[in-house]
Amino acid sequence: MKKLYSITLMFVIWCSFTISTSFADYIHQEGYCVMHGHCGSKSFFGKELNCPHNKPAIEPDYDLRSKLVQICGSQYENSLTCCDANQLDDLNSSTKQVETLISTCPACWKNFLNFFCTLACSPNQSTFLNITSIGTSPITNLKIVTSVDFFVGETLGKGFYDSCKDIKFAATNGYVMDFIGGGAKNYHDMLAFLGQERPIGSPFQIDFPLNDTSDIMLPYDDPPKRCNDIDVKYRCSCVDCQSVCPVLEPTPEEKPPCLVGSLTCWAFGLYLTYFILLMAIVIRLFVEKFWNRNRFDREGFEPVALTEEEDTSLTQEHPSRRYALNLLLQDYFYQQGYMCAKYPWQTIGVAALIVFLATLGCSQFEVERDPVRLWVAPNSDSAMQKEFFDQNFGPFYRTQQIFISNINSGLSIINYNTIKKLFIIEREIRELKSFPDNHTLQDLCFRPNGDSCIVQSVTGYWQSDLDRFSKETWEEEFKSCTFAPTYCLPDFQQPLKPDMILGGFENEDYINAKALVLTYVLRNSLNQNEIDAAREWEKSLREYLDKLIGGENDKIDVSQLRITFSTESSLEAELNKSTNTDIYTIILSYLVMFFYASLALGNATLFPRTIIDSKFMLGISGIIIVLASVSTAVGIFSLLGIKVTLIIAEVIPFLVLAVGVDNIFILNHEFERLTLKSFGEVSVEERIAKTLGRMGPSILLSALSETIAFGLGGIVTMPAVRNFALYASLAVWVDFSLQVTAFVAFLSLDAKRQEEDRIDCFPCYRIERAPERIDKEGLLQKCMRKYYAPFVLNKKVRIVIVICFVGVFMTSLSFVPQVELGLDQRIALPFDSYLVDYFNDLDAYFRIGPPVYFVTKDFNVTKVDGQKSLCGRFSTCNQLSLANILEQERKRSNVSYIAEPTSVWIDDFFHWLNPSLEMCCRFKKGTDQKELCDEYDDDNDCEICFKDREPQWNITMSGMPQGEEFLKYLGLWLKSSPDESCPLAGKAAYGDAIVRDLEDITVKTSHFRTFHTPLKSQNDYIAAYHSAHRISELINEENPSIQVFPYSVFYIFFEQYEYIISLAAEIFFLAFVSIWFVTTLLLGSAWTGFIVVCHVIMIITNVLGIMALWGVSLNAISLVNLVICVGIGVEFCVHIARAFIVGGEGVDREERAYRSIVDVGSSVLSGITLTKFWGILVLAFTRSKIFEVYYFRMYVSMVISGAFHGLLLLPIILSLIGGEGVGSGEDFDYDVFEDEEMFGGRPIRSADNRMLVDDGGIESGESDAEEL
Template sequence: CIQRNPLRKAALTDMARCHTDCIEKPVCAALQKLGRVVGRHPWWFFLIPLFVSAGLGSGFYFLKQAEANDIEDQFTPVGGPAKAERHLVSQYFPTNESTFTPQRLTTDGSFAAFIAVDQSGNILSEEALSEVLRIDSVIRNITVSESGHAFNYMDICAQKHGDCVPNPVLEALGNNASNAESLVFQYPMMNTKTGPVFLGMALGGVKTDDNGTVLSAKAIRVIYYLKESEVERSDVWLREFMRVFCGNDSGFEMKLNQVSYFTSLSRQDEFEANSKKVIPLFSITYFLAIFFSIVSCLRFDCVRNKAWVAAFGVFSAGLSVLSGFGLLLYCGMPFAMTVANSPFLILGIGVDDMFIMIACWQQTKVQDSVEDRLAETYKEAAVSITITTLTDVLAFYIGIMTPFRSVQSFCLYTGTTVLFCYLFNITFFGAVLALNGKREESNRHWLLCMKVPKQSPAECSKAYSLCCVGGSYDPSTGAETEHPMNLFFKKCYGPFLTNAWTKFFVVLLYAGYLAASIYGCFQIKEGIDLRNLAFDKSYIVRYYDHEGAYFSEHGPNVMVVIPEEVAYWNITIREDIDNCIGQFKNLSYIDQNLSVSWLQFYEHFAQKANININSQTSFIDNLPIFFRNFPDFKQDVNLSGDVINASRFFIQTVNINNAVAEKNMLTELREMAESCIVPLVVYHPAFIYFDQYLVIINNTIQNIAVATAVMLLISLLLIPNPLCCLWVTFAIASVIVGVSGFMAFWDVNLDSISMINLVICIGFSVDFSAHISYAYVSNKKPKVNDKAIDALYILGYPIVQGAISTILGVAVLAAAESYIFRTFFKIMFLVIGFGAFHGLAFIPVFLTFFGLCGKPSELNCEEKSRAEFQCRPNMELYNRNMVQFNNSNASLRHLNRTKMDPDCP
């Protein structure tokens, strides 16, 4: 048929009017049938979801064992380069706890630390150091017991030369503060009896003279390293350390110094405590959602009042959380703390769909049977909420592609729960609508379920009429009496928005919005600040503040590793290694004077000892002698027989005081290692967290691009208008740009937490625009302004209800004492605000600019008949009918036209 000329003309005309409903129509028909079945058997669809939810909800029994809150596992990229580098370094250079040096740790280690800040400005004064030494004495004497055996710090400390690793400043004092006046500290390297010692990690806020002599220092940091092999005993001691510091029985009171403390357990403990603090907010959220839903659905008609319907709509969202979470917990899916945000979001999605269904129910004819009313409701509403559900679910499932487990976990749980939310809306909530419809059909009171009169007796008061009379409807339409807010959108807002001057203002407003958003996108910061994983009043926040204020001058001490065999005895190879190390020193983030190379020390040692190390035998045979003189360097060479499998050097980074510096430093170091002629790997334990900077932007863009393409495909399939689908896709891009830009204005970084919210943004930015677009293109009126007004009339108030309910669902998170939950609120507020504004202002106005897209999809009857008959093999039948069509009288012409196309007027 497509090949024939008459139909080709019809096809081109149909394409010009841009309607594609090959998927939409069967979906409408299927859901209409489902609505009829639900209306016929509401109790089955009411009770079965309850039993299913109860069964799946028992999966919460496995919640404890499914919890996955390890910070490194959840908030660093899966398969990040630093994790492979750590494995390599740990394999070649295992930690030696008897000759321990902090810079050679391949992990964060097991430790406790405190920072003392002198309020007068010099921590090296005798009075200030006396307080520091008193704290040190209390800590060293902390005694705990494990399995009946008492032990203290001295029993579990990491050692060097048989003693616990000391703090260089306190060691120089000889535990006597009065020696401070006679001591001269050189910064950042101080020479001691055992060799040069780096003070950059011990003293902060340092002022020196031209010779590097310390004049004053504002802070001192004392670290107590423990044996990693003594995990259980170390953990017990560390918890006692924290108890002593936060308790009132610590035995010391600070007069001069401010003290903050931290342990290797602190970050994880405080992160896990975050989720417990947000649990009380759930009850507030659901109360607000139920309250708003009931209030917004209240009517002064005691029969048409839908307070119970609204309450059950919120309950339906709760059932979906119970079912979705329970199912995945049964399957053993990890439950990250970020998933705690999900119920707030699900509540908003479920209530939004509820309002759409109620709005469509109110458009049905009151005198029709409940089955017919529910079938019509499903026909009108279910496709719309199917579009938004598909877009939301796929947006979340696409988010599983991200390399952050915290995002993967959130997206998996939320996407599955959104699916359950949809299923419960078209079953359980549909049954609630049907049961409520039966109550309305018999004209029963919304609360007491007793029959009430439709007309108020003359002798009754207004109060009686308000409380005990109901069941009215609009005789002209047969539907329920219009809600005042629907009339507002029809009579006031719609005509105002479609006014030419208003459209011009909306275009200007959008231009300003877009300009501000794009500017903000260039201001956004990357990466998660680890202090933000704790709640605001956590003790570790103060420690991080002190660390950032006084110890940011010197950053990580980075290992430069040669991970394979090279001929170190070859002069050319040694020169290549020296050149590579020299290139590292020339980088802006590297201190040229603080690098450490065992190879350079070995060359100087050989030169002084008059030893020739230019042959393999001589080089290898003299290494033991060198290591006896410099025992620390033995840990930097992996020697097996006469083969050096790997070796490492150290370079000191400086001025790493923000995320941009961290990212640039890591990128420059790895690029330099790649460009070197000698195979090199750079590593520091902090790189595990720095890796997020290398993937966060690319993965965010990738997810958004894939999700947007999928959203476009779904819109094309379910919205019967390709051009309007492009507007929905435009809304996605526009909202994402807006949210990303305004994130920067609201001090929200682009990190794995905000990435979750941008995934949400993809789904939510579709919702409001899809509702309006679908209503617009489904409208049969010829004028674009009338179509826009009708779309706003039907869906304007439900969109406002959905937006407000969703914002209420997350509003309590604004009061949370946690960056994670506040960030969720901020971005959701932006998403819903911008999404609703697109749906209520930008998209309706922009749709009216394309009249072609707004015209009805009907061809004139002659064209349509010609197309239909041309598809038949019997051309004579086509010609005979066309002659009859053209020559008949007006009455017969109308009759034949109706037979050919019952939709024709």
Template sequence: MPNCNTNCIEKPISIGFGKLGRIVGRYPWVFLISPLVISAGLGAGFYFLEDRESNNIEDQFTPKNGPAKMERAYVKEHFPQGEEFSSLRLYTDGTYASLIAVHSANILTEEAFQDVDKLDQKVKQIQAEGSQKTFTDLCAKDRDLGCVSNPILDIVNDHVTNGTPIAYPQNKTEFIGTAIGGVDLYPNNSVETAQAIRLFYYLEEDKKNETDLWLRTFIKNFSGSTAPENIFISYFTSISRDEEFDTNSKTVIPLFSVTYFLAITVSIMSCLRLDCVRNKVWVATFGVLSAGLAVLSSFGLLLFCGMPFVMTVATAPFLILGIGVDDMFIMISCWQKTNVKAEVEDRMAETYKEAAVSITITTLTDVLAFYIGLMTPFGSVQSFCMYTGTALLFCYIYNITFFGAFLALNGQREGSNRHWLICRKVETPTPDNNSNACSCSCSVGGAYDPETGAEEEMPMDILFRKYVGPFLTKPWTKVCVILLYLGYLAGGIYGCFQMQEGIDLKNLAPDDSYVAHYYDNEDIYFSEYGPFVMLVIRDENFRYWDKCAQENLNMCLNEFQSSDMVAKINAIFWLDDYKKYGDKESLDLSNETVFMSNLSTFLDNSGFKQDVNISNNKIVASRLFIPTTNISTAIDEKNMLNFFRDTVSKCWPNMDLMVYHPAFIYYDQYAVIVSNTIQNIVVATVIMLVISLLLIPHPLCSLWVTFAIASVIVGVAGFMALWDVNLDSISMINLVICIGFSVDFSAHISYAFVSSKKKTANEKAIDALYNLGYPIIQGAVSTIAGVVVLSAAESYIFRTFFKIMFLVILFGALHGIVFIPIFLTFFGCCSNSNSVQGEKDQTGNGQNLRHDHVELSGQRSNQNQNHSTFSSDSDCP
């Protein structure tokens, strides 16, 4: 029975690429210039960059169609903003500016309060640049009292002037827990000292253009102002998060030049040869240029198509550069395996026949990993995956066209034995001078192995064959490797249990941003009390006047009150005040007619008019507000959200309840981040397993590839948690990347072990490391060089990208060079001994087979080897 394995798929593709290589070698200028023209045309799409920029944090970092967004739509429809402004009743964060004034000792002294009062007057005198509108012109207004003020100022003024005690957190009818912070209390819960006061300045939401101008002027005024003595000021506005998030991308632009310099340097150093003819300096340079053209073309195309450009996409070029250089190494590696005396067309055909298949395989795994990321509900992840996946496709296309064309032109120069820099023809090496082909004057160049016709073996390959491989396969070394792996796995698993979920909003701004300072002060002084969560009764048939119905509702409220996350103060509920009103007016509110006929009068004369939706003399929906406490960390936010939603689902079964707060829009990420990350990883891993089964002859070794993927993911996820990286939409991107890179390293080394014709498992491991050890290091270093400058970025997003990419490459290379080769030696079934025996039977001469293999091994090694072609009859790694 014929053995239908990889060749069923690989051979036809290989033959097709061989024909393409011959065409590229015949018409190199066509394939060199065409990508340049295409890139110039598609690059015009960057004209639309500003229009496509989508740095709205809610759109990009919260789940699309999250529950809170549907809850917000319901609140907006049933409880529209009325004439009386109330920040408590907003269904969004609102349009506002905010100040936190912090005193080193006590802000409740008369002198300190005068400084705070001056700050308040300064804000109210700010005139918007361009429109000259002041706060009074744009402020959110109460129907009777004009601009909405800060009640805390009147309370503190009364305290410092008249000595009136300040009750905390509820001062008469005002809740001040979120307005005054860092408090020390007397035994009767009145404030003794306080360190901070927070002021809010709300603006009308229907004058967006004018209010945005005023808010930008507010930021400008306080960014350059000097605070009063002993007072530290931090400030924030409703547009600050988005605007500071937008500046993040600008902080990384200067790093691009450093990145390309490092990538070019690493590539040149990797391809540097002492032979003045076979030097691949210009080839490496054009390899980096090819990756740059891929970024230009792909990004331009997607910008033309209207794809949103999110700031996280700015990290993609670093990654694409590393992968592009990696593919370049494959092309050079296979080129150097060809006979240097053959025609360029023939050498290109042979190069493409071997290298293009390997590049296709690695591109397929990486692109699939990114396109699988499109399944996530986060816009930032979707944009990143679309831009990066498309750029990798262009990188692949330009590698086999643009870069291949230059490789052919460089081959013509090498064929005529010309100097790599000055193109002067140098002396052709002979058997007498071949070993000294590049003298100090470089008068001789173009050395090659006269037995194989390929370029000479490189020192790094000899290092792995003679020293590294034998060292790793010693019994005591294997024991150390196993212990090292168990330690690695234990650290990764431990880290996974320490993982934090969700993204801290302050991390979306640069490190030195005023936004970060504001959030820090908020955490220090105002974390004791959280938001007032809206509890909405959506049941149109709820009998508000019925005592049994009220008791059932109170039982539900008691469930909330029993939690440590709910403050021990009364909820703000219109029905409680209405019953007091009924007692005062001697109304029998247990009667439906009396209840409904007097309700409108009560609502008109109280602050609860926006809390009850009445239609056709029927209460369609109503709401109350539950105070929360001790919500200071991401875990607290997640637990609070889950508690509130679980509680309403368990309340009286005949009551339709809903909870909502504008912050829930951001908290929703906790509900989906883990499940979506696991979903993406599982789907991508299954697809990678299928590809491995198709391309690696031995099924058990395909399982080893899958094991390596899982092992690397566990390590990256665990150690990123220990490196202070949360599981959020940003790190989710990198975990998807992790799959593609771990496949690259593990699949190639596994196949090299399987396809080795050595007898023992140890010899197979040494042979695999001999062929792929240095190329794996090359690929790892080139990728790290593409992202290392991000470690210096003044942004959490870019530093996170560097941290996880560093872990991915480090652990992937560690598995490829150390763990997988050693583990495979314990399982001799991952071998092709049967096929080797079959070849011996057919040739009748095992000695000749081994002799041929020695010659082929000499051909397989060179400085730029980077991958193993998935073909059992291939000599190109």
């Protein structure tokens, strides 16, 4: 390939210069030459150099003129010349090879040809060429030119460069300028590259002075052809010329965001709304206060205190209605509670049997670890597209990557010793054998062209051969190769761009790069045996690098180097290790919650009464019920073939514990209250029955709401979320069923044990002379009654609290759009994982984005209409063809995330057929056009494809093959290997990019490869995914005959973010509707059900706002946690709401709100808030970042938000606008405060409660408490 890449530099050998050391010594005027013919070479193996010849131009004979016109054009039909036949032969041979690269853009080709024809043959050569040095050929003893100055005008130079700079070399997703100009960024660099003397470049030095200070030389400055030339025969296609491309519509990403100052319009609107509401409330309060004061003054009335009876008659609501369903549920749970308490062992036995039978399904237990099956539904677009791609083109390669930098990150890594160490490391990796099957890199690597593995490393500039790496010349060679990678090809014969092998440099200052990048590419396969072999070698590679970094390699000292790495299987291995580490944190968290719950259920008394009144065993039984509900759900769904995920294993016990412990506390506290009132008068069975009769409907309400809400989540397609929703729904319902049966039985047994003075946990032992049982109100409940409830329900406090909560809600709502999407891989890893450093280096140093393939399927490209929908380099291609759209999108890479030119196989294929490219498509004569010639076959033994074809091959595509002929030539093209003479051959670049269907005479599928820009953040990956799909939709829209979809290896993991917001909205909507329906049905109040739903929405909103502020992104894990938040929110709210609705007959909202706090507030606080709080604290000390971010932060947020809304805001809202109350049966009267010994001999009625919430503030409430 080196010959091809250096061929453009050889044109200078056709030039002859006169010997001159100053302009005045020689003739520099029109009609004079400075060279003519060849006079020998510098060495025996060197190339022919030109003869100095400062004489008039010659008149060519007929044969020479014919050849001159044929090669250089009609401008030489009547002119003199400075070149001979040998020079023209060399010129023709070389330009034919260069034509394969640049003929796709006629303007560039014409300028290129004119430039070198003028250099070699112009009759006015002496006006722009000046010899600066000459030598003597040792072969011929003749004078030869060794260096010249070539004066080129800016108009020509800039126009020449502009016409060629955008021409693509599709096979490498690069530019032709990389080959003909060394990747030049302007015409000065392009010309300097062409003139640089080097062994594989120009045989002598050509300089291009920028300024001519003399009046003798006249720069060559003929008007060049433009790529958008008005002459259509020179006009280039959109792919190679930006000026002729169609203008695409702006994308939404290009539109500026709506801002008011530094605030988004959304946030500004919310804050403005809140300010208006706040001002309206303040104004109303002032007006109301002024009006009331003036009204009394005007009317002359004096407020007189009412008697209790008068006050009650005025403030009492209409007698509470009876709600039949409530009475029915109370009666049902009363009967069930009585039976379970009367026959506890039978109840426990039946429950245990059912749980045991269900748990047998765990024999089919499987954990789903494949991330593809976790996050993507099998019928999703990305999953089907990945399967289609893998089946037709093979799975994407397995990548192993190493970054090497200095311990001191500010120092350059480019030095002789470091690169030498890299040679040794690579050699040892090549010799590395896996255990136990002894696989080597050579066995497993990807080899697109011959036996050479793709290893992208700076050592490739020296063909990975340490003997070529010289201490004296390495730096110059490094600079030369990074400037022109095409001239320093590695053994796998593909250019190594500096961006691929170096990192941490600026402005192409490669010598000061901060990192070396080493990449190995292994084959991938659908065959599990091949995958296992690759994994085995990758494990050996990891072990080798671990020892190298750890200083265990005696051959190489890397103590001053920082090495980070990753293999294809590294992430999965580290994630599994993280899970194994986190299991201990999870277990400890659950144990803390279990221990707290067990202790909190009992009452603190003096020894030895403590060991009797404690309820540790009851707490353990409640925890066993929680575990039994989880195992039941796992057993049933395992039997149904629904696999457990790590999210389920880690989260479901947490959820069920949150729900279950709350219900346990509610039942236990209600039982304790009944015991305080009627101990010694009513049997345990009767008290248990009344307890379940009162609290059973409330527990049913929360359980049914959560079960339905979670169950509806099962309709979503994302497997991780769907499976979680199904498991959670069943586990919560089983937990409820066991609590109202088995736990009631345990509660009955524990109560009887306690009344018989038996020791907790050791019921066989009874304390004979135990102290008398002290029945008193619990401390938490007392605080709720005496201090918390009066304070919260004070009128002024209520106003302030409502204003604050609305403000917090509005603020949270303003932050919701700022919640980022994605899951950073670093967060999912242990904090000390070696991959964390690797990902940091990847972001800091790697400058190449992942490849992206635009795949066509079910499309007949053998017809001309289909060909026009794909191509980009022919005049009749559709203006918005696939190639043209992708090229235009590349030019706005800030929104398209497309960085490189696209490999368009059909353009290269058709140009390979071009008969003017005589070294490309050639058949061996006598083989019936079935066997191709290679570069070494004699021209006389070959016939050129399409040479005598009718219609002829042309740029309008009228002479292109179709149908069976198309497939015939396509097959030959895909078998031909690229070489110096024809780089357009398709085997290396497109061998696995096209799937032919010979039976149906079509191309079944093909892909068009390009590269994304470097993607650093999750937002970049999501935006790149979105952009690629937007582009494919545009292609399909503009070309209805084709079906295109984009594919990149990471797409399948990011599809969820295309719909995760709508998915979350769908789940929440269904959950909220189901919660409203169930609460309305069981409470008998649609309005109260609406209030509950509003509070759950506010809790979710607050959590989302905290996620935005605390750096918690939205993904499948956080979405599952948000679904949990719905359940936690219901737990915080529905018990308070039901206690408010069923709060006694004929009492106003304020008293029912007061009673709801006192009756169940303490249970909610101790049962769910404090239990979860202690368990969450443990998560703060986890080694896993994912637990710290997605569990600790989110759970803290949801528990705190839920507690504040359920225990603070909800009672206030209910006291202000709560729904109408309903009465309970006579056996379930909620007025438990009528006990004269406890509460001063009178019940708390409306008049008392009014005093608690009047304008007098907390003082009046406290005095009332003292009076009681």
